[in-house]
Amino acid sequence: MATMHDVARLAQVSVSTVSYVLTGTRPISQATRNKVLAAMAQLDYQPNAMARGLASRRSRILGLLMPMDERGLGATETAFVTGAAAAASVAGYHLVLSPVGGGNLDDLRRLASQRMLDGVVLMEVQLADERVTVLQEAGVPLVLIGRxxxxxxxxxxxxxxxxxxxxAVAHLVGLGHRRIVYVNHSAATLASGYGPALRTRDAFTAAMTGHGLEPVMIAAEDSAAGGRAALAAAFAQAPELTAVLAMNETAIFGILGELTGRGLSVPDDVSVVSMVTSPQVAELATPALTAMTSPGSALGRIAIEALTRHLDGPADHRHQQLLPCALEVRGSTAAPRRTALITPGPSSNDGG
Amino acid sequence: MATMHDVARLAQVSVSTVSYVLTGTRPISQATRNKVLAAMAQLDYQPNAMARGLASRRSRILGLLMPMDERGLGATETAFVTGAAAAASVAGYHLVLSPVGGGNLDDLRRLASQRMLDGVVLMEVQLADERVTVLQEAGVPLVLIGRxxxxxxxxxxxxxxxxxxxxAVAHLVGLGHRRIVYVNHSAATLASGYGPALRTRDAFTAAMTGHGLEPVMIAAEDSAAGGRAALAAAFAQAPELTAVLAMNETAIFGILGELTGRGLSVPDDVSVVSMVTSPQVAELATPALTAMTSPGSALGRIAIEALTRHLDGPADHRHQQLLPCALEVRGSTAAPRRTALITPGPSSNDGG
DNA sequence: CCGCTTCGTCGAAACGCTTCGACGAAGTTC
DNA sequence: GAACTTCGTCGAAGCGTTTCGACGAAGCGG
Structure with missing residues (x-):
């Protein structure tokens, strides 16, 4: 393995000159540069990452910290990862995926203190997330996916x-639906302070109320069985429901199965909208799901870009950005079959 | 950030003594060890990963090289990753996920030559895979997931x-099925020399022939639409089919949808078995899929263990291991409704 | 044409660790 | 008890870069 010394000797320049050619830190004449470049090519030289990292105090490694619990990554999280990896590569960084869950803060502290990571992207952020504190204390630049x-x-x-x-609500209401049930993540997830679950809950309440409708929310475990149970609960609370809104890529398949099992057809009897869903997953269902398509890889990409800009440029502070999901209408939503039969919700604010 | 010098000064020993306490390379008396440990704790000392890597010429970083094309990771690949990450962590290594596809061999060569990776696990290996050559030439220890x-x-x-x-075939034949169609990955995937697709093709032919049955294989794109098309093709080639075997987590949902669309019930009219599938995915379908459950995280774990054993221990050569998938019977398989009606295949070797 | 920058290059000192050789002190062997 | 080991520790030499200060050689204003 050739080192800088070898290159310098072959090109008949000093080691530092080779370094300047490589990093562009100081001006080098075209003639010298060419000599050095030729020597590098001839020796098939690659700079040693560790030495570079030690001397420059920057590893050019970025961390993507993700929970990776039991079930692994869904299609949406996977999209984060691929987007982030691509962006990191473009910016000349490596991406380390670390399965640092919420539990082992000590592991995280150790990782952060080892100076191996120039910066970190944190996924699946809780409303009160100790990992943020740990990383800030360790002085590691940080971008969140989530808030x-x-x-x-x-x-x-x-x-x-x-x-x-x-x-999503507007889409359903526009089709004529009045009794819409929102299937959220599990009660435990809500209780743990998981942002998306809480924010969608509040947003759903606001949206429904805005339309003069009663918001009904059901919490569902992240599994097909959870979806089935949630649908049963939904029918118990709102027997005349004509539409289900869900943000639970796994449970939604249980919901569809249970619907079929009850002899109800989608979308004729019940419309279904899946939120924060990838097109690939939406297409798996029969009929294909009308969905709010998550910005997936864009989220990962933007997070990495913000991070690298902060690291490379000097003072680029506080990148804060919200990305919408795009409505993609597929086969799982339609006008309700029997709009007329629907009893209006308790707050009938028609006609003021 | 405290350095080894700080620890050494505080503990009133030399720097090398601190290093020996840390690495255990040489014996250190209990008394000295305690002094050093106390100093470390007091200073909240963490060794610098770059310096350690440079001096020891081992980064303690392992690479997991995966394609990460368009669709991202399925549940099965995700399981590899989580298994590998956990095992790496146990062995005291970090895991870098690198999205080095088949195309950019130069990127791979660069990565390998930077001496940033102590070793590498290669996923989604082709029968003739240039990445293997590149890594071997760069002298990077290597374990494959796949062959x-x-x-x-x-x-x-x-x-x-x-x-x-x-x-899987035995399960179906045992239930009384005679006309079984195998839905494989796409023709392009087969042509590219993707091991699993080729090996299952041959194994299916052998298994069916062994039962005196005619093997029918259909290639399907990895998408719901691909599954639908494949099922149509299957019925065209074998109108009396009573069972479908598939190794295509995505297409299988299209197959199920198309079956329902044709008014055929699963498992009464057609049994379905999904191979190399995670339980989570199998449960998503309605009915839940009888599947050959992939050893998922075990594969990743074993690969990393083999790699670290090779790196840490001196001469532990050539770990070669095959893991079976376990049959898990769920709701998608049953005896065929009308066994009697089935025309026997061309080779009716009954009664010899 | 004298003093001043700017340009292009060099040598050497870090960066924070591991590891090698050395060396007293203590223990073993015959 | 002389000759060897072994044990525990130290000092110093790397590991392969980056980066800082220095220094001739040009280029330039007055």
Missing amino acids: TGDTSTLSYVDIDFDQTVRE | TGDTSTLSYVDIDFDQTVRE
């Missing part, structure tokens, strides 16, 4: 849940 | 496709 409760000092990229829910 | 054509010099962990297919 904590107080975002005043942080950079983040997140989905615009408010607008996403509003659009 | 190349010639495995004589390589370490690998792979699924035992032969046994998996044999078991």
Whole structure:
């Protein structure tokens, strides 16, 4: 393995000159540059990452910290990762995926203190997330995918849940639906302070109320069985429901199965909208799901771009951005079969 | 950030003594060790990863090289990753996920030559995979998940496709099925030399022939639409089919949808078995899929363990292991409704 | 044409660790 | 008890870069 010394000797220049050619830190004449470049090519020289990292105090490695619990990554999270990896590569960084969950803060502290990571993107952020504190204390530059409760000092990229829910509800209401049930993540997830679950809950309440409709929300475990149970609960609470809105890529298949099992057809009897869903997953269902398509890879890409800009440029502070999900109408939504039969919700604010 | 010098000064020992306490390379008396440990704790000392890497010429970073094309990771690949990450963490290594596809061999060569990776696990291996050559030339220790054509010099962990297919076919034949169609990956994937697709094709042919049955294989694109098309093609080639075997987590949902669309019920009219599938995905379908459950995270774990053993221990050569998929019977398989009506295949070797 | 920048290059000192050789002190062997 | 080991520790030499200060050689204003 050739080193800088070898290159310098072959090109008949000093080691530092080779370094300047490589990094562009100081001007080098074209003639010298060419000699050095030729020597590098001839020796098939690659700079040693560790030495470079030690001397420059920058590893050019970025961390993507993700929970990776039991079930692994859904299509949406996967899209974050691929987007982030691509953007990191473009910016000349490597991307380390670290399965640092919420539990092992000590592992995280160790990782952060080892100076191996120039910066970090944090996924699946809770409203109160200790990992943020740990990383800030360790002085590691940080961008969130998601948001904590107080975002005043942080950079983040997140989905615009408010607008996403509003659009989804508007789509259904526009088709004539009045009894719409929202299937959220599990009660435990809500209780743990998981932002998306809480924000969509509030947004749904606001959107429905805005249309003069009663918001009904059901919490569902992230599984097909959870979806089935949730649908049963939904019918118990709102027997005349004609539409289901869900943000639970896994549960939604249980919902569809249970619907079929009850002899109800989608979308004729019940319309279904899946929020924050990838097209690939939406197409898996029969009929294909009308969905609010998550900005997936864009989120990862933007997070990395914000991070690298902060690291490379000097003072680029606080990138805060919300990305909407795009409504993609497929086969799972239609006008309700029997609009006339629907009893209006308790708040009938028609005619003022 | 405290350095080793700080620790040494505080503990009143030399720097090398601190290093020996840390690495255990040489014996250190209990008394000295305690002094050093106390100093470390007091200063909240963490060794600098770059300096350590430079001096020891080992980064303690492992690479997991995966294609990460358009569609991202399925549940099965995700399981590889989580298994690998966990095992790496246990062995005291970090795991870098690199989206180095088949195309950019130069990127791979650069990555390998930077001496940033102590070793590498290669996923989605083709029968003839240039990445293997590149890594071997760069002298990077290597373990495959999957197999190349010639495995004589390589370490690998792979699924035992032969046994998996044999078991799946046996399950269906045991239920009384005679006309079984195998839905494989796409023709392009087969042509590219993707091991699993080729091996299952051959194993299916062997298994069916062994039962005196005619093997019918259809290639399907990895999408719901591909599954639909494949089922149509299957019925065209074998109108009396009573069972579908598939190794295509995405297409299988299209197959189920198309079956329903044709008014055929699963499993009464057609049984469906999904091979190399995670339980989570199998449960998403209605009815839940009888599947050959992929050893998922075990594959990733074993690959990393083999790699770290090779790196840490001196001469532990060539770990080669095949893991079977386990049959898990769910709701998508049953005895065929009308066994009697089935025309026997061309080779009716009953009664010999 | 004298003093001043700017340009292009060099040598050497870090960066924070591992590892090698050395060396007293203590323990073993015959 | 002389000759060896082994144990525990130290000092110093790297590991392969980056980066800082220095220094001739040009270029330039007055």
